[in-house]
Structure formats: structure tokens, C-alpha cells
Amino acid sequence: MDLETSLPLLYPLRYHIDHLAFRSLSTQSASLQSVKFFYEFWRQKYGVSFCYSFYSSDHNPDIAVGEMPAFWMYLENGHNVQSNVLSLTRVTKANSLTHTVRVRAVIHFISFLINTYISPAYRDDSPKALSLLASRLHTRLQLCRENYRTLTSNKFSQHSHSSQGFQSLSGAMVLSLYGIITPSSAQKHNPLNPFPSGHLQFRNFLIIRLLLNYGLRTxxxxxxECSSIKPNLKGDKFSLIVTTVDEAYEPRKNAPSLKNAWANRVLELDKQDYIFLSIYIAKLRPKTDKHDFIFTSSQQSAKPLSYTSVHSIFSKVDKVFTNQYPEYKSPLYSDSLQRLTPHTTRHTWAFLTLQKIWHSKYLKSQQNKTHFVAGVPSLSGIMEEAKDELRLMGGWSPTSQMPDLYAKRFLSEQANTANVQRIIQDNAALHNTLDTIMDRYTDDII
Known part of the structure; x- marks a missing residue:
């Protein structure tokens, strides 16, 4: 906001409306905060707003591209513009990483300006000339982005190397998890369930089951909402509608939101899950006229459940999971689990679902002789099709690389299986040499 006019700044406003509006609130906030710092840097350095400079330059994004190194130094120097001087005050690694992330957020903003203003609507050049100019600017911006990526890569590489195990559950781990969260009944008490009452046990069981079965984000x-469950025209199937809500009553400080536009989707409900939801809504969900959200607090107010509550549920389950099955968390095993969180269920869903889709497509390709190259099935082609389906179901954009991350356990299994099969084939060709080596050293050992 401009403090003098009390109006929103033009170019950040356009960026928000056209690019950020469908992102999560946390992403919107972090991105606009970074742009705000860039505007403060620009005014401190040039004495005018970036909006004024950009408009005066005939919407030339190049004036911003060249300022990225200076902007980074501005952040490192405690938000002070000192040309070609870097403060001797020690800047922690964490702060440098934060500054780098902010620079990259501003780079995204500049990329938006290139895409929007290097166009016939704002320039009289030919389409070819505009395309060439935009390409050159994007290339410069990409080089700048790559420079700052090298500053953040150590953080992620260290995390990946230091973290033991996967972020998803194996099939056996899922069965063990169900053994913990299964609600007690009059006939059979579940001593592992960490929650006291039948209402809470059923609600928390249903939350974890839905997260596992449909890959929902928290x-x-x-x-x-209760109205999110809808039948088809025949009435023989039910779907779960994942979308935003026009809810007047929203008491949560950290209001939930969809991550992006692709998160809006329709998921077919398993019959058993529909029955579970119907039981919970009709018999166990606290009655309230204030809202229609399915999952509520156990308090009398029946407020909609919060992020904190869901994380608290997983924290309690994780303690039992670790105590009851310590081998699942042990660094002694290559396929152990890092930790059990709400996001673990999304990783698990991606692993199990991609596994099922891939095997189904593989068998179908064998029958129909599709995806064959030189008489051999193309596993990469099958995998890419499987990932496309996973993107649609998981609420990712068509070009998102997230399936590679979320389905890491399955992709690792596939890669290792292929590698072991190759080694077996090589061993068959080298059997004479290998047998000679084995005979020699076996004799030495005996």
C-alpha cells in the first residue's frame, strides 16, 4: 500500500490478482513481503517508487533485472543501501538463506512483468521483436535465478543427506498405523489408541484415513463441508468435492486455503469411506448452526478444527508409533521412516497410488503391446503417464515435478529393481569369471 495515497501499488496488485490469487495464503504473504522489501530498496536507492521508475521507463523490466545483486546486498546489510560495500557484521547462514529466498521471490515478480508488459498491448514492436526481447530478458533472469539457487542448494542437499529414510509409509507401516488408530468398541478395547473417547477416536481415525486414501493436504x-459429499445422477456413487468455501463464519486465525487452482478437484469416494463419513456426520459430529465444516473441535463451541489440532493428533499417534514399532524409525534400516506427520500421509498416498497406477498400466501395455520400443516395453513412457494421472488426482499443475518427490519410495524401488535385474543379466554373461573368483576365495575361507 502507498502510505500517501492509501491505495495499493499498481504492479504488485496486478501480480497478486493475475499470479498469486490462487496460491496459498502463506505463499501470497511471503511473496508480497519480498516485493515490499524490493520497493523499499528501490525508494531508498533512487528516491522514487519502483512503480514510477517502471512506468517512466516505458515498462522496461530490464531496469529491475540488473538490480538483483544490489538488492541482495541491501538485505545482507540490514536493509541499508551501500553501493559495492558489504557489511562486516556477521550474517548467519539462516538469514542468508532467507534473503536468497526473498531475492528469488522478487525474480518471480520480475518474470511476471516481462510476460505482461513485453507485449503488443504496451509496445509497438513486431511480435517477433517482442518475443526476442522477452526471451533475452528471461535468459538474463534465469541466469540470475540460477546464481541464487546455488546459495540455497546446500540447505536442501544437506537435509536430504542427513535425513534418514523416506517420508512415506510402506504397506506394512500403514497396517501398523491402522492398528494404532482403530477406535475401541464395546467388544474390543484398543490399548494403543492415544485418544480417550469414542467420539475423538472415530473423528481422528476418519481424518487420518481420508488423508491416506485421497492424498488430501491438511x-x-x-x-x-457436509455439503462437499455429493452423489452422482444414478445415486450409486459418491464424490468428495475439494474446493474453497464461501463461509461467513471463520473463527480460525490461520484460515485454511487451497494451495493453487489445480487443488480444486472431484474425488470419487470409496463406499466404506462414504459410510464412515455418514456415520460421523449423522451421529458423532457436534451439532452447530454456525458452520458446515465436517471436522470440528470436541469442545461445546464445536468450532471448525484447526491446523494445530491436526498436527497435535499426529504428534500423539507418532509417539505410540515410535514406541510400539521402533524399527520403523531406526537409522539401521535403509527403508525406515523419518517422522509421522500429516504430510507423511500425502507422500504415502502418492507412493501407493503411483505404484497401483504404474502396475495397472504396465499390465495393460503388455496385453495391448503399447509403449513398446524395438519389441521392449518402454517403462519411462508408462511412468510418465502414471505421473500425469497422479498430478490430476493430487491437485498439482500439469508440469509439476512434485510426483517425483512425493513418490520417492516407489521411484526408488523401481530404479533399484531395474538395476538389480541388469546386474543379474550381467552376472549370467560373466558366470565363468564369477564362479572362478568364488571358488578361489571360498577355498581360502575354508
């Missing part, structure tokens, strides 16, 4: 399950 915010998405908190947005589910």
Missing part, C-alpha cells in the same frame, strides 16, 4: 481436509 488445509483441504479442514475445508471439507
Amino acid at each position: 488445509g483441504e481436509i479442514l475445508l471439507l
Whole structure:
């Protein structure tokens, strides 16, 4: 906001409306905060707003591209513009990483300006000339982005190397998890369940089951309303509608939101899950006229459940999970689990679902002789099709690389299986040499 006019700044406003509006609130906030710092840097250095400079330059994004190194130094120097001088005050690694992330957020903003203003609507050049100019600017911006990526890569590489195990559950781990969260009944008490009452046990069981079965994000399950469950025209199937809500009553400080536009989706409900939801809504969900959200607090107020509550549920389950099955968390095993969180269920869903889709497509390709190259099935082609389906179901954009991350356990299994099969084939060709080596050293050992 401009403090003098009390109006929103033009170019950040356009950026928000056209690019950020469908992102999560946390992403919007972090991105606009970074742009705000860039505007403060620009005014401190040039004495005018960036909006004024950009408009005066005939909407030339190049004036911003060249300022990225200076902007980074501005952040490192405690938000002070000192040309070609870097403060001797020690800047922690964490702060440098934060500054780098902010520079990259501003780079995204500049990229938006290139895409929007290097166009016939704002320039008289030919389409070819505009395309060439935009390409050159994007190339410069990409080089700048790559420079700052090298500053953040150590953080992620260290994390990946120091973290033991996967972020998803194996099939056996899922069965063990169900053994913990299964609600007690009059006939059979479950001593592992960490929650006291039948109402809480059933609610928490249903939350974890839906997260596991449909790959929902935490915010998405908190947005589910009773009206989100809809039948088809025949009435023989039911779907779960994942979308934003026009809810007047929203007492949560950290209101849930969808991550992006692709998060809006329709998921077919398993019959058993529909029955579970119907039981919970009709018999166990606290009655309230203030809102329609499915999952509520156990308090009398029946407020909609919060992010904190969901994380608290997983924290209690994780303690039992670790105590009961310590081998699942042990660094002694290569396929152990890092930790059990709400996001673990999304990783697990991606692993199990991609596994199922891939095997189904593989068998179908064998029958129909599709995806064959030189008489051999193309596993990469099958995998890419499987990932496309996973993107659609998981609420990712068509070009998102997130399936590679979320389905890491399955992709690792596939890669290792292929590698072991190759080694077996090589061993068959080298059997004479290998047998000679084995005979020699076996004799030495005996």
C-alpha cells in the first residue's frame, strides 16, 4: 500500500490478482513481503517508487533485472543501501538463506512483468521483436535465478543427506498405523489408541484415513463441508468435492486455503469411506448452526478444527508409533521412516497410488503391446503417464515435478529393481569369471 495515497501499488496488485490469487495464503504473504522489501530498496536507492521508475521507463523490466545483486546486498546489510560495500557484521547462514529466498521471490515478480508488459498491448514492436526481447530478458533472469539457487542448494542437499529414510509409509507401516488408530468398541478395547473417547477416536481415525486414501493436504481436509459429499445422477456413487468455501463464519486465525487452482478437484469416494463419513456426520459430529465444516473441535463451541489440532493428533499417534514399532524409525534400516506427520500421509498416498497406477498400466501395455520400443516395453513412457494421472488426482499443475518427490519410495524401488535385474543379466554373461573368483576365495575361507 502507498502510505500517501492509501491505495495499493499498481504492479504488485496486478501480480497478486493475475499470479498469486490462487496460491496459498502463506505463499501470497511471503511473496508480497519480498516485493515490499524490493520497493523499499528501490525508494531508498533512487528516491522514487519502483512503480514510477517502471512506468517512466516505458515498462522496461530490464531496469529491475540488473538490480538483483544490489538488492541482495541491501538485505545482507540490514536493509541499508551501500553501493559495492558489504557489511562486516556477521550474517548467519539462516538469514542468508532467507534473503536468497526473498531475492528469488522478487525474480518471480520480475518474470511476471516481462510476460505482461513485453507485449503488443504496451509496445509497438513486431511480435517477433517482442518475443526476442522477452526471451533475452528471461535468459538474463534465469541466469540470475540460477546464481541464487546455488546459495540455497546446500540447505536442501544437506537435509536430504542427513535425513534418514523416506517420508512415506510402506504397506506394512500403514497396517501398523491402522492398528494404532482403530477406535475401541464395546467388544474390543484398543490399548494403543492415544485418544480417550469414542467420539475423538472415530473423528481422528476418519481424518487420518481420508488423508491416506485421497492424498488430501491438511488445509483441504479442514475445508471439507457436509455439503462437499455429493452423489452422482444414478445415486450409486459418491464424490468428495475439494474446493474453497464461501463461509461467513471463520473463527480460525490461520484460515485454511487451497494451495493453487489445480487443488480444486472431484474425488470419487470409496463406499466404506462414504459410510464412515455418514456415520460421523449423522451421529458423532457436534451439532452447530454456525458452520458446515465436517471436522470440528470436541469442545461445546464445536468450532471448525484447526491446523494445530491436526498436527497435535499426529504428534500423539507418532509417539505410540515410535514406541510400539521402533524399527520403523531406526537409522539401521535403509527403508525406515523419518517422522509421522500429516504430510507423511500425502507422500504415502502418492507412493501407493503411483505404484497401483504404474502396475495397472504396465499390465495393460503388455496385453495391448503399447509403449513398446524395438519389441521392449518402454517403462519411462508408462511412468510418465502414471505421473500425469497422479498430478490430476493430487491437485498439482500439469508440469509439476512434485510426483517425483512425493513418490520417492516407489521411484526408488523401481530404479533399484531395474538395476538389480541388469546386474543379474550381467552376472549370467560373466558366470565363468564369477564362479572362478568364488571358488578361489571360498577355498581360502575354508
